[in-house]
Amino acid sequence: MTNISFLPPRPSRLSQKLRAAIEATVTKGTTIVDACKEAGMSTQGYHKAMKRAAVRDYLETVQRRFVADVEANRALYKARAFEVALDLMLNAKSDAIRARMCEFLAGDAKVSPVAVHIDARQDRGGYEFVRPGQRLVEIEPDGRSKSDGQ
Known part of the structure; x- marks a missing residue:
């Protein structure tokens, strides 16, 4: 065998x-x-x-x-991000950036406070955004304008 x-x-x-x-x-x-x-x-x-x-x-x-x-390395990257945020908060020239970094470091900036949706399928030739308290003004083809609510 x-x-x-x-x-x-x-x-x-x-x-x-x-x-x-x-x-x-x-x-x-x-x-x-x-x-x-x-x-x-x-x-x-x-x-x-x-x-x-x-x-x-x-x-x-x-x-x-x-x-x-x-x-x-995730913890290391996070620590470096906080160092950069602190530097921006202390040294940025823009007040908006310093305020944003304060929110970020305080932990309040988990979600962006503004959500904007733009519908690109509009046939009106542009986008419109009416802030609260403002009036909508439409331009007519003959050059006159008409205000909303009047």
Whole structure:
């Protein structure tokens, strides 16, 4: 009787160029074409390699590692954003910016206080916004104006 032993499958090897192209697309956000140029490989070779399960697994691994790194640095990014907001609050030339940064740092600016919707399908040749307390004035073709409510 023969003794048959199974060898583990040989690990798939990925070229350095392919690894560099995958890293560039995930971490830098470059297009596949630009990542392949930067890595020194053809886009056809990249797409052909993506058909292999080992390459897709490597892509998923790089994506998971990138997301984990961003999540790990989230507190640092938030701290830096607060430093910038504090600097703007103290040193901005505009009163509006300083007031906005006060609201932001106080935690009151969770939702934008103004929501504007513009309907671009209007046939009137422009947009109208009437502030409370103002009158709407329409221009007639003969040049006269007529006020709303009169």
